[in-house]
Amino acid sequence: MEEVKRKPGACIPWExxxxxxxxxxxxxxxxxxxxxxxxxxxxxxxxxxxxxx
Amino acid sequence: MSKSKEELYQERLKRxxxxxxxxxxxxxxxxxxxxxxxxxxxxxTCQEVTHDYEKAxxxxxxxxxxxxxxxxxxxxxxxxxxxxxxxxxTYYATPGIDIPPDVGFQYREPPEEKAFMKPEExxxxxxxxxxxxxxxxxxxxxxxxxxxxxxxxxxxxxxFLKGGMAMMQYFDALGRQNQLLREETGTxxxxxxxxKAPLDILADKLRGYYGLARDLMERPDKVxxxxxxxxxxxxxxxxxxxxPEKNVPVAMWMHRTSVPFISPRHFxxxxxxxxxxxxxELWNKxxxxxxxxxxxxxxxxxxxxxxxxxxxxxxxDRSDIFKAHRILGDRFxxxxxxxxxxxxxGTPEEVRDYCKKxxxxxxxxxxxxxxxxxxxxxxxxxENVKALTDxxxxxxxx
Numbered sequence: 443m444e445e446v447k448r449k450p451g452a453c454i455p456w457e458x459x460x461x462x463x464x465x466x467x468x469x470x471x472x473x474x475x476x477x478x479x480x481x482x483x484x485x486x487x488x489x490x491x492x493x494x495x
Numbered sequence: 496m497s498k499s500k501e502e503l504y505q506e507r508l509k510r511x512x513x514x515x516x517x518x519x520x521x522x523x524x525x526x527x528x529x530x531x532x533x534x535x536x537x538x539x540t541c542q543e544v545t546h547d548y549e550k551a552x553x554x555x556x557x558x559x560x561x562x563x564x565x566x567x568x569x570x571x572x573x574x575x576x577x578x579x580x581x582x583x584x585t586y587y588a589t590p591g592i593d594i595p596p597d598v599g600f601q602y603r604e605p606p607e608e609k610a611f612m613k614p615e616e617x618x619x620x621x622x623x624x625x626x627x628x629x630x631x632x633x634x635x636x637x638x639x640x641x642x643x644x645x646x647x648x649x650x651x652x653x654x655f656l657k658g659g660m661a662m663m664q665y666f667d668a669l670g671r672q673n674q675l676l677r678e679e680t681g682t683x684x685x686x687x688x689x690x691k692a693p694l695d696i697l698a699d700k701l702r703g704y705y706g707l708a709r710d711l712m713e714r715p716d717k718v719x720x721x722x723x724x725x726x727x728x729x730x731x732x733x734x735x736x737x738x739p740e741k742n743v744p745v746a747m748w749m750h751r752t753s754v755p756f757i758s759p760r761h762f763x764x765x766x767x768x769x770x771x772x773x774x775x776e777l778w779n780k781x782x783x784x785x786x787x788x789x790x791x792x793x794x795x796x797x798x799x800x801x802x803x804x805x806x807x808x809x810x811x812d813r814s815d816i817f818k819a820h821r822i823l824g825d826r827f828x829x830x831x832x833x834x835x836x837x838x839x840x841g842t843p844e845e846v847r848d849y850c851k852k853x854x855x856x857x858x859x860x861x862x863x864x865x866x867x868x869x870x871x872x873x874x875x876x877x878e879n880v881k882a883l884t885d886x887x888x889x890x891x892x893x
Contacts, residue, residue: 450730452625
């Protein structure tokens with residue numbers, strides 16, 4: 443089991459992903475926002491499997 | 496001149512929301528949670544409405560069009576088995592595959608020794624619920640998904656890909672269904688978003704009821720910690736699906752965590768402290784919750800009074816609706832309470848008599864929504880559902 447404790451709404455937290463990226467030349471907020479929005483879909487998938495289906 | 500569908504929708508929305516605010520609308524709103532009944536009425540099999548959601552949507556819209564209902568759920572046959580097959584989930588019996596085509600889908604709980612979560616895994620769940628679900632739980636409930644460390648397979652990859660895409664497709668389609676209900680029939684989509692209590696989730700999908708009952712005696716501290724770990728996630732899921740307009744409530748489906756399924760002490764020490772804060776936080780954000788209290792919750796009615804007035808709608812299944820109204824009626828709207836057995840084996844006259852009794856004793860001052868006790872399946876007689884509807888319209892005027 444990994445040590446990272448995921449906050450609600452996240453599968454791979456931005457803080458973890460950001461460490462993998464090279465220094466960002468563009469808008470870092472844009473990269474963070476889109477990462478978190480798409481990551482949230484993965485989160486919803488597993489939790490809806492548990493709760494809804 | 497007849498009303499436009501949008502005018503009808505706005506009128507019904509006002510009626511429905513006013514009742515949910517425990518006020519008196521122009522008439523009693525009718526909001527039946529019709530599941531496989533829609534198939535019976537529209538001429539489909541249970542297999543068709545479970546496996547082909549477009550047919551389920553059509554059947555729901557046909558019922559909404561033909562009956563004078565204020566609000567319905569876009570699809571109360573809530574499991575689209577095309578999705579559950581894509582992930583190859585083991586816990587559903589699908590009509591036409593595992594059970595006869597005219598039987599509603601079934602949830603299959605494994606025996607205690609094969610529970611989807613083992614008793615020694617509480618710490619893993621508590622430490623990181625999302626990780627546990629992806630890496631331990633999902634590989635156990637799916638026949639295709641393999642756990643980390645095992646060789647991946649074609650079916651494993653496909654299960655995630657197809658499952659994710661199917662879920663997105665289904666949720667998109669549900670959004671369109673709600674819009675069609677509004678445009679075609681002026682019907683309100685009754686709920687938005689889903690919630691289950693942490694202890695119910697442990698019983699439903701993780702430890703199973705027998706496993707949880709044992710854990711409550713042998714490791715109650717772990718059960719409490721697991722519920723606390725699940726809380727923020729269940730709140731997040733509920734909030735993500737909640738109505739952005741804040742008109743209709745999140746539905747909380749309450750299964751087997753009332754007395755006598757659990758003891759009064761476990762309810763007070765574990766269930767309530769890990770459920771009440773979620774309901775309060777949803778209310779803080781402007782969302783009501785429909786407590787769809789399946790079974791009998793009479794023992795807990797006084798406890799529900801602790802919730803902020805107006806924050807929930809209490810739905811009566813086998814609870815005593817007259818007692819529920821006496822204890823909760825000054826704070827919360829009540830819904831339901833018309834026995835499903837009556838709709839199934841009673842006569843239209845008996846249905847009307849019972850509806851009259853409920854309206855007379857519970858709905859006099861508003862704050863009541865007409866519905867059956869539990870979701871209406873294909874054992875209900877069309878004439879009895881019609882009797883419920885027509886009588887409420889006729890007698891339920893304020």
